[in-house]
Amino acid sequence: MSSTNGKIKIGFYICHCGTNIAGIIDVQKVVDYAATLPNVVVSKHYKYMCSDPGQEMIQKDIKDNELNRVVVAACSPLLHERTFRNATSQAGLNQFYFQMVNTREQNAWVHLDPEASTDKAMDLVRSAVNRVAFHKPLEKKTVPIKPDVLVVGGGIAGIHASLTLANAGKKVYLVERDPTIGGHMAMFDKTFPTLDCAACILTPKMSAVKNHPNITMWTYSEVVSVDGYVGNFQVKVKRKPRYIIDDLCVGCLDCIEACVYKEPRFFDEFNQGLSKRKPVYMPFPQATPQLVVIDPETCIWFKTGKCKQTCVEVCDRKAVDLNQQPTYKEIEVGTIIVATGFQPFDAKKVYYYGYGTYPNVYTALEVERLINASGPTSGEVVMRDGSRPKSIAIVHCVGSRDKNTNLWCSRVCCLYSLKLAHLLKEHTHANIYNFYIDIRTPGKMMDEFYTRISEEGVKFIRGRVADIYPDTNDEEHRRLIVKAEDTLISEIIKVPVDMVVLSTGLVPRDDAQDVRRMLNISCSTEGFFIERHPKLAPVNTFTDGIFLAGCCQGPKDIPDTVAQAGAAAAEALALIDLGYIELEPNTAFIVEEECSGCKSCVPLCPYTAISYDEVKKKASINEALCKGCGTCVASCPSGSIKQNLFEDEEIYSEIDGILNYKMEEALC
Amino acid sequence: MLKIEIEEAASKQWQPKIVAFFCNWCTYTAADLAGVSRIKHAPNIRVIRVMCSGRVDPQFILDSFAKGADGVLIGGCHPGDCHYQEGNYKFLRRFQMLRRVVDSLGIEKDRLRLEWISASEGDKVRIVVNDMVAKIKALGPLGLPVKYKEWANEMNVLESEIAGKEEVYA
């Protein structure tokens, strides 16, 4: 810096971003204007500043013109600030001698008037040029990363992410809310487009999870709190009482046999209520872990306090413990993968499709169970009224693409409808009618699958079903009429069918908002978790160290879910293997000589980073605890707290710049 | 005036300038989202990024008005969603006090606005900005720097008058 003699020399660059920015903002005008601003010695524009030549241009100018500050007007700093800071530091300058102007996301992309956009850009450039003069050289702090990972959700996404991490030698805590891992995929019969059996490909992975020495699998458990930050999260997990002692149960199922309820009579969640279970049950034969569970909602002992407790008696290993209480585990992890999945749209919300009113109207998930060999009917398609369907309507887009319910296309319904059409035809030889708005089959081998199903004689009717009602001409059978317009021939058609399958969309979990709050991540308005960037950071969240996998981020099929889970695991691994994380140096500090010791800052800090030194009568900030929000800075009456990167002078200089305010002019 | 001149005058009508303080995690991200979604809105705001709305010092707001802002907008995370747990509440308390000060200074209510805009609410950025710009356009310029100059001149005149009289009496 000696060669510049303490003089500030700013290099200013504006990016065209192809035509994204230059298409609306007059970059030449901005460059000419920036050149007139104080301390600016270089002012240039370039097609892609973030490209190598763009960065090299900055670095060359730093060397040739002895620049000691850099301002780049380009996209959002949330996207490329890091890139340009690196470029700055590689040229030997402290990386925080850099300031970025958001000219794309918050300017060129949202305004129509070139003149107004250019004016706005010039205001913000002036502001940045003002600000950067006040920048100080700072160093990034590093904190070590705890190598353990928490995976929330034990569906295929959570399973795959856990195995990937565990195979790389990392310790994984897999927390699943239900009594078994497996998620929705375990309920499916076959998978499109290859028609391989879901259980055959999933269950080996489930047992791999259970047997993996690096995976601690906690089923029937929920994460109840998450504190801390990337590298060092403190997580509390509630293990709900199963009323079975894990270590003692061998899954012999004698207790189920011995239950005082001789017949199963309660809603079986795994089979969507198409079969019944007892209060003590195993969710499904391949459930992992192979542990039974007692449901206190239906168990007579918990409801009345009176029962012979035959289940306790029969277990010679003494594994049944009706006095079990919830336990809490506290763990420390460095990264978290969220794989909480989806839930199917509640078909009752489309009232006119008669789900819940007419017994022969089914949801797609129910049909998955119905055609599954280990399902409630052992794979025979027998309807609730005991009959076998000779004609079946599959109604697409139930709850999807509809402003009254959900706007989005759930992406998988067309394909699973085609799959169900094939399977139902195989099982029943029934006539099958697909009522669709558009058939969407993107992806490898998907449209070929559509062709194959068409060849099998499945009928396709282009029209959204408007009404489903019983056929009054068919009293005993309770056949249903499906009414729609076949829009391709412009005829209103009424198709009598025995069975209706509603292809319901995928929606966020009911408690997605609670999970979001707990993890401090964001949800879209629909309720799916938001990725950091839709293209460039699809598994990251805005919170460092927390990654997304599977349908909690948006509807997707199994291949994409697995791919995303792998990506999330890789992102976590990248952090863990580096071993540390660099933190923004935006922490606060106290200028001791100016502190009056009023203590107003002390209670403001949510991280208890501020303490009061009784001897010196001054406040002091523990930099290791400070997260850099700046709340204390804004409230210090004596102005003795400062925040790196957001010092008062820096912000005031931005205000001056935006408003083109010059003290000298104002005073004369 | 000729028709062209009238049109020119109309197109160059006064445009308010609004200084905005957006928190890094919610509202700044929402404004970026508005960009990615190409949600067009009025070009009158100039955003200053802070890490948290809790960083916004009332002095920043008063300073912006004093230096010529026609409006000041603060955007933070929704209550309960603050990235730093409760910085937005801390700012809300300050804001309620500041609101009274700003009122008593005779600055119209619509010129100062606090909005909770989450990272997913790109469209809310449009709604808030457009609404605020429309309301401030109706109010006209605040123009405090100009007023300060006028007041300073008045004071100078008064002072010199008094000085003149004092001379006479002296």
Place this chain on the structure above:
Amino acid sequence: MIVELDAIRGVTLDTIYDSSEGTLIQTCIQCGTCAGACPYGEYMDYPPRRIIKMLQHGLIDKVFNTDSMLKCVNCYACMMKCPREIHLTEVLLQLVKEQTVIKLPVVPPELQKALENNYRYGNPMGESGRKRANWVQTSTVPIRILSQNPEPVDVLWFVESYPAYHPRGQDTCRAIAKILSALDVDFAILGNEEKSAGECGLLSWESGLAEALVDYNMAILSKYKFNRIITSDPHALDAFNFRYKMYGFKPNVTHIVPFVMQYLDKLKPMLRKTLGYSVTYHDSCCLGRHNNYYEEPRTLLKSIQGVKLIEMVHNRINSICCGGGGGGMWLDTYFKSQNMERLSDIRIREAIDTGADVLAVVCPYEIPRFEDALKVAGYDKKMAVKDIMELVCEAMED
């Protein structure tokens, strides 16, 4: 949903695209739900979906030169199911319909007569305006008429034409009067000064006539001081809630059912008589689909002792229109000429299938329509059609 007035008068492609529906029309995904939901969809050359596509392609003349929209009974079935929330019944189809009637070589005479009557006498039946309040003399409780006693009143009861003139409508009126007076409601009617409200469906086909009636009623209503308006005619409710608002008249208007529901606690002890009927309830299109009152009429029915409520196959949002809306009241002959079955005949079969003793309704059009349909079905001895207010009144008798 309020559409710009100018857009209604002269409809061109531009006015449609300039209206609030313009953008929505462009978002149509051509799913055909509207056509499938339409009770007469199968009889239309151009069901709503095709009309939208034709408008998208600028084929406006072709759209206007078809009688498809004459078959629309304003039942809101398409609109409520539209996944793009296009305001078909409220705006789009109205704009098309008016032009259809204008371009029709011959307007069905029955309809023509009803329009003329409305214009000349203020009611579609062609009855003398001076006889509008005659039914009051048959009421067992006193009814205040504002022209005779213009003191401010809490509740202004807009009686409407069918209740005022039709003998069965008058039965409902007497029941309502009795209920209101038992509930100590301070109410009054306009009497002979009242004219047809300018019912949403029918008169949207004739903006000029609608405006004349709206202007007239607004002038009359502005003479008096009242807090709120009630009406037993869901069509009048719609007229006030959706049409009058466009002309700047924004009173607080409620249908009699939700109004009485506000007094349910007071009313319940008065319902001493056990009726012992099984009842099926027909959702009126205007009250149900358009104003979202599905549960109120059912709750009111269930609060009557001895009433067993049975649902028809099509209920709530999925209800089938009685065929009287959108001018259907005066198009039965025309529909017959087109080989279209009356919707009231279709609907009554669903009611009969329930085996109920009583078909409960809330709209004055429905009583004559369903009573006639029952006769056609030869079932009029086994089932009675009653307004809910009649049932409530019956339960109040000792």
